[in-house]
Amino acid sequence: xxxxxxxxxxxxxxxxxxxxxxxxxxxxxxxxxxxxxxxxxxxxxxxxxxxxxxxxxxxxxxxxxxxxxxxxxxxxxxxxxxxxxxxxxxxxxxxxxxxxxxxxxxxxxxxxxx
Amino acid sequence: xxxxxxxxxxxxxxxxxxxxxxxxxxxxxxxxxxxxxxxxxxxxxxxxxxxxxxxxxxxxxxxxxxxxxxxxxxxxxxxxxxxxxxxxxxxxxxxxxxxxxxxxxxxxxxxxxx
Numbered sequence: 083x084x085x086x087x088x089x090x091x092x093x094x095x096x097x098x099x100x101x102x103x104x105x106x107x108x109x110x111x112x113x114x115x116x117x118x119x120x121x122x123x124x125x126x127x128x129x130x131x132x133x134x135x136x137x138x139x140x141x142x143x144x145x146x147x148x149x150x151x152x153x154x155x156x157x158x159x160x161x162x163x164x165x166x167x168x169x170x171x172x173x174x175x176x177x178x179x180x181x182x183x184x185x186x187x188x189x190x191x192x193x194x195x196x
Numbered sequence: 197x198x199x200x201x202x203x204x205x206x207x208x209x210x211x212x213x214x215x216x217x218x219x220x221x222x223x224x225x226x227x228x229x230x231x232x233x234x235x236x237x238x239x240x241x242x243x244x245x246x247x248x249x250x251x252x253x254x255x256x257x258x259x260x261x262x263x264x265x266x267x268x269x270x271x272x273x274x275x276x277x278x279x280x281x282x283x284x285x286x287x288x289x290x291x292x293x294x295x296x297x298x299x300x301x302x303x304x305x306x307x308x309x310x
């Protein structure tokens with residue numbers, strides 16, 4: 083499993099607008115092979131911004147890569163560009179491979195990065 | 197849903213030892229009310245460290261808080277302290293409230309932070 087994250091430093095007077103963009107736009111993720119889940123996360127408030135993060139879980143890195151090259155990806159990100167700046171700088175991308183998982187059933191599982 | 201994350205800057209010659217600690221220690225998370233999932237994530241390699249992150253998803257912030265005050269939490273973190281330093285500085289904690297979710301079934305759901 084591969085998790086693609088973006089960290090957004092949202093200006094404090096733009097948090098409502100920032101959330102509105104996410105809540106009002108269409109998602110094409112569920113059409114993509116290997117898509118597991120997407121979460122938009124609201125994190126801690128810092129001195130000059132409010133931290134948000136988006137997490138998209140994919141079955142594999144290859145599935146994530148295919149999404150970034152898809153028409154659906156282009157459509158989503160074209161629209162995102164139409165908004166006035168609501169963040170300090172660009173989103174910071176970080177990609178992670180899941181290497182261990184614990185489930186409520188008590189299973190602890192080492193996972194091969196893929 | 198609430199996600200508790202820790203970010204670890206692991207020294208490059210300590211990544212195997214760092215992973216070994218996680219793979220060999222017992223987890224008590226599944227005993228805790230509201231526990232949804234734990235993932236240990238291996239992220240990008242930086243100039244002087246390798247970034248890792250742990251994610252624990254809880255049904256609510258209250259469930260997370262109860263875990264931090266539990267005997268199980270104390271047991272886990274006591275043991276973690278026995279290891280030689282493998283990271284640059286302390287882990288950086290960040291807590292996030294899930295505010296939007298997309299599922300493979302195509303549902304886009306706004307989530308009340310709890």
